[in-house]
Amino acid sequence: MENASTKFEIDKLNLFYGSFQALIDIDMTIYTNKITALIGPSGCGKSTFIRTLNRMNDLILGVKTTGLVKFDEMDIYAVDYDVINLRKKVGMVFQKPNPFPKTIFENIVYGPKVHGEKNRDKLQEIVEKTLKEVALWEEVKDRLHKPALGLSGGQQQRLCIARCLAVEPEVILMDEPTSALDPVATSKIESLLEELVEKYTIVIVTHNMQQAGRVSDYTSFFLSGKVLETDKTEIIFSNPTNKKTEEYITGRFG
Amino acid sequence: MKAYEKIVEKLIIVCAIISTISVVLITVFIFRSGLPILMNYGVIDFIFGTNWSPTNGNYGILPLIAGTLSVTLGALIIGVPMGIASAIILSEILPGKVARVFKSAIELLAGIPSVVYGFFGLIVLVPAIRTFILPIVQLVVPKATTTGFSIFAGAIILAIMILPTIVSISENSIKAVPREFREASLALGANKMETIVRVIIPAAKSGIIASIILGMGRAIGETMAVILITGNMPKIPGGPLDSVATLTGTIAMEMGYADATHQQALFAVGIILFMIIMLLNAIAQISAHGLRGNN
Numbered sequence A: 001m002e003n004a005s006t007k008f009e010i011d012k013l014n015l016f017y018g019s020f021q022a023l024i025d026i027d028m029t030i031y032t033n034k035i036t037a038l039i040g041p042s043g044c045g046k047s048t049f050i051r052t053l054n055r056m057n058d059l060i061l062g063v064k065t066t067g068l069v070k071f072d073e074m075d076i077y078a079v080d081y082d083v084i085n086l087r088k089k090v091g092m093v094f095q096k097p098n099p100f101p102k103t104i105f106e107n108i109v110y111g112p113k114v115h116g117e118k119n120r121d122k123l124q125e126i127v128e129k130t131l132k133e134v135a136l137w138e139e140v141k142d143r144l145h146k147p148a149l150g151l152s153g154g155q156q157q158r159l160c161i162a163r164c165l166a167v168e169p170e171v172i173l174m175d176e177p178t179s180a181l182d183p184v185a186t187s188k189i190e191s192l193l194e195e196l197v198e199k200y201t202i203v204i205v206t207h208n209m210q211q212a213g214r215v216s217d218y219t220s221f222f223l224s225g226k227v228l229e230t231d232k233t234e235i236i237f238s239n240p241t242n243k244k245t246e247e248y249i250t251g252r253f254g
Numbered sequence B: 001m002k003a004y005e006k007i008v009e010k011l012i013i014v015c016a017i018i019s020t021i022s023v024v025l026i027t028v029f030i031f032r033s034g035l036p037i038l039m040n041y042g043v044i045d046f047i048f049g050t051n052w053s054p055t056n057g058n059y060g061i062l063p064l065i066a067g068t069l070s071v072t073l074g075a076l077i078i079g080v081p082m083g084i085a086s087a088i089i090l091s092e093i094l095p096g097k098v099a100r101v102f103k104s105a106i107e108l109l110a111g112i113p114s115v116v117y118g119f120f121g122l123i124v125l126v127p128a129i130r131t132f133i134l135p136i137v138q139l140v141v142p143k144a145t146t147t148g149f150s151i152f153a154g155a156i157i158l159a160i161m162i163l164p165t166i167v168s169i170s171e172n173s174i175k176a177v178p179r180e181f182r183e184a185s186l187a188l189g190a191n192k193m194e195t196i197v198r199v200i201i202p203a204a205k206s207g208i209i210a211s212i213i214l215g216m217g218r219a220i221g222e223t224m225a226v227i228l229i230t231g232n233m234p235k236i237p238g239g240p241l242d243s244v245a246t247l248t249g250t251i252a253m254e255m256g257y258a259d260a261t262h263q264q265a266l267f268a269v270g271i272i273l274f275m276i277i278m279l280l281n282a283i284a285q286i287s288a289h290g291l292r293g294n295n
Ligand SMILES: Nc1ncnc2c1ncn2[C@@H]1O[C@H](COP(=O)(O)OP(=O)(O)OP(=O)(O)O)[C@@H](O)[C@H]1O
Pocket: A017, A020, A022, A040, A041, A042, A043, A044, A045, A046, A047, A048, A049, A060
């Protein structure tokens, strides 16, 4: 745990939506094969931050980013950086389950197909493997060719995680992946995270303090676009340095 | 509020009834006027007869059906890819402001009266086909001839006329595709084009199909522009540079001087037109359903 290698190294990251500064001088390290939780009150910039890690903010008009975001030692905002390749390695799971209006099968093979995999047997193999990884295989193996939108919310979210795994990423970014789900579906996804972290690096935004405490290795507390405190989760939750962090965690504001 | 809603509801019902009755009345009228000759002349002879010369008592409308279908098909071949491509460019590629300028330009096309399209075709397109296209075609087919009044001319003009319908309906349905789908696709490492082709168009396809059906309806029903530029020759065409007469064009051209039987025959042409449109709508709906079922 002490000498974990780093996946992302973020240095003095600033982000502007037009003239509004949403992220201010963010410094952070994201460790390989660890779960990093991002917490903080609504509007503090958690989603904005997590979306800088796979450059999804590029889609928003008028966004300007300064500072350094290094992924495997490479500056991902360098002009010649290959964004497509970045997004292959850094997958994302969204707050609202967003399967494509296609079959379960087609959802999962979407990424591999886009990246050139044509072999039917190989695709079939990917579908089975990833669905097993997210513990959805038994539930859907008889209806792989039925619409994904016919699944329950929790199943859809696990499908989205499987779809993301199918591209064989190194990192999975999750922006409040369980906020649209009931407690049972949530606990399934949480236990899934514990298995996934063996192979992947996970960054998760959550509003649920118990969730952050339960699943994460590291926690960063965001407030008004700044990271106030970032440390091992036990420390953040038991002995935070910053008074604001403590107040937020104990539910006194936020 | 309640009373007001009741009144509005009643009004809507009345409107619905009036439009339904109109449709029924028009249908009954057309069928009553046209059915007798269909029976006397024989439905098969009427539909599959290849000779349309009402003055000699020959009422075979196959040439007219061929005319309408060829011009419509040509318009779709040219107009559908153009329309869908424009819709994609407008909604996905051009920045908002520029897109709005182009979009209003395309919508303006819908406001031009069809006789103006016909006139434009007559003055510009027909001579252009005769003097520029023909020599090129003759390099390949030395014996080719054309007056310029042709399926090709009609197809081009109709393609432009159906463009606003296809573009605006397709564009709306593309815009209605939730942002989440785009984000999901891009986050998986797909590029913009892959996202458009593999996610956005499939998700928008029922709207795109609807736009094609409406465009096709417009092309089949269009009369004025077609009269001016297709040559009005009731002959089964051998190629895109041949002149044709369409179902609608023939009714409009001949109704003025038709005697009793001839008039009945024109109503019978109306019946056939009616059936073709019903049939196409049915096919389109079935295919739209089939596609949706596949999802
Ligand atoms: N596209 C945008 N354009 C302009 N401002 C934006 C945009 N997206 C977010 N913001 C602003 O940036 C700030 C941070 O937003 P962000 O969505 O990152 O917050 P968050 O921490 O994820 O909040 P929540 O917990 O509610 O999801 C907010 O003040 C928000 O209003």
